[in-house]
Amino acid sequence: MIGPYNSEVDDVSFALKRVLPPVLVIVFILAIWQVLTVTKVFSETQFPTMTSTMAALGNALVSPILWQAVGATLEGWIVGLIIASVLALIVGSLLASSTLAFRASAATIEVFKSIPAVAILPIVILVLGSTMNMKIFLISFGVFWPLLIQVIYGVRSMDPTVRDTAKILGVRGVRRFLVVTMPSAAPYIATGLRIASIGALILAVVAELVGGAAGIGRNILIAENGGSAQYALMYAYIIVAGFLGIILTGLFTLIETRVMHWHESQRNARSNEESAK
């Protein structure tokens, strides 16, 4: 028979089971990296050793250069995202409220969404220069269209019963927008924001790498141009860019799960998880 239920022991073994394998995988990858570079399978003109990269990362983390770059990237990311979201919310709600307007504009929005935002980069650089404004414009343009589509999607997917109830209850105008329309569309918008946040980070790096605006992307390119002596620093910056991605995406995933708490699809996902046990 099983002994008395011991939650402490259980938690520890659970943590070991959950946490240990991923940690081992990461350690394994780092070890392979070290072995391949130390034994010169990859020459140091291609690939720095893991230890030198970690050392460069350690140095970078205490240097203001890195944090200035991260700050510049984040500034472009957040301002671009805010501009695009506000515009998308306003334009999207207006378009979605009229079937005619929505159907007339759908194809155009679709076309603008499929234009790769980098295409306009050269003209934006010409007009605005290698500046923060250039970065912000590129990001806003790039994430506006997918966000707009999500807003329209969300507003139009409102349950007709919910809409009819609002009408019967006499909820109209701005109040209806805030109390009925927005909560209904929230899950779509939250998902749109999460994906836009990834897109915005990609475009920020593009604006820095190709457009020369200050930020982590430019630092990566500068380190690459510095030759193999600087490669360790370049990889340190790339790792930082990855962690930026993790933090920003994690943030929005958290928001999304919150918003989605009551939403049906999430409930289904949960009950599926439970039945799968």
Added chain:
Amino acid sequence: MRDLASVETQRTGAPLSGVIASEIDIAEGAEYAGATSTGSQPGGSPKRRKRTARKALMTVVLAIGLPIILLVVWWILSANSHSPYFPPLSKILDQFWKLWIIGPAKAQLVPSLSHLAIGYVGGSLIGIISGVLLWRLPAVRRATSPVVYFLYVLPAPALLPALIAIFGIGEMRQIALIAFGAIWPTLLNTLDGMRGVDQVKFDSAKAMRLSPVRTVWSVVLPGASPQIAAGLRAGLQVSIILMVISEMVASTGGIGYFILQSQANLALVAMWTGILMLAIIGTVLNYLFVGVEHRVLAWFYGSRALEGR
């Protein structure tokens, strides 16, 4: 708990044209749901067919109306433009004809599109196959999930300098970068879609004694296909961006190179033709994708439109 954040759920990415189509389908869906064993075919009566045709025509008119208006507005506003940055549309179109249709610039499309094709198809295949493997091996999935997630959220353009260092400035690093961008959204969506397949569908498969391989092929992959498609669509968008920037940095060919080179030479009309060309490529690829998707996933869009909403 989910190991990885769910990715491009079916709530996202589906093109607006799909929304329109499904809204039209809903209007006509009633006849499907009411279909009886008499086998009535949709759109049977000539009257109904006429109505459907008129509706389709209306959709087309509405869809191309605004783009035409926008082009006309651009044409008129730019007609007398003396700003070097914003040349008249007439000049751009004239140059576009000379450069891209009858001229030499179209040769730039060959490297761009072939890199994109190889990188995107390769990356997508790697993504789907790894997705299936990780789905079958939950222990491996849990162990590798932080690494996979890191690679997914890592902004792919940041890897461009590293790939230049590894592969030099040749084609290989362009293809590798494009493939890298396509792998992760496809992989995560494949995995997520497969994990979302209804338990009863597995029970049915077991009850019919389908082999594991057939279960994956006939049940899991089709069941996950709407979400795999969402991942492929997201991957395509990233791949196009990566194609362009890999040509803009340390490259000697391709449409991205052409645009940036024109900009550097202050040949701004030529630059605009490149932007136009890129917009056309992006749009055509997107519509091509949506067209194929709607054909392959006809069952999904059809059944969803009937869900009663």
Added chain:
Amino acid sequence: MTSTPTISVSNTQGKPITPILDVDSLRKVYNQGAANENLAIDSVTFSVNKGEFLCIVGPSGCGKTTLLRTISGLAKPTVGTVQFEGTTLTRVPDGLGVVFQDYARSLYPWMTNLQNVSLPLKARGMKKAERLRRTHEVLDSVGLSKVANQYPWQLSGGMQQRVAIARALSYKPDLLLMDEPFASVDAQTRFDLEDLILKVRAEYGVTVVLVTHDIDEAVYLSDRIVVLSKGPSHVREVVPVELGEREQLATRSSDGFLTLRNHLLELVMPR
């Protein structure tokens, strides 16, 4: 602890009969040893004879679906055995067909009705010509030959469940297990489907075990009814049903039907 009644292994004529399915002291516990341990089935014993139509009824929440999953080989019993045609089940056996309650979830929406029905035949390596012939034959016997090339979701609920029945019958199983197969359709369709299942049962000579919460349905359809207690379940009684040829109106208003129905209601309803 409640004792489980033993069941005589003999039919109405008194001849000894080999059971096709033998369920012995089946017990099912979820999450055993964990904090959220849940005893779904206490101890269930019964057997099903070849050619018989057996219904399992019980109050809601008595673990009917768990029982069906266990006796079909989809889930393992915690204690006890399930024997199908003399061998202990470790997975779903070849000669078993299952119809689930929710056709919308059990049918594959990416396949046409024809493809759905022929899938198990494909899995059994049947040649294409033979497969098509068999598929059309079975679709015909559930009255769906005209919609073979449509998708399940284009059909009404009752027709979708017919597709599911055809799919389970296509490979001619010896035993057909049905989990509340008519619970998601309207009353009229339900009567049609009940008669359809009686028809194909005769046509295919298949043994049927049907789980339902509907007492009328159980009495109308079956030769024998296993009544379960409320969960954690055990067998309260096994009721033989001798009503002869069935016809919706006449059978349901016959005295025999009403007597049985009242008896079962007393067993199922808490007093």
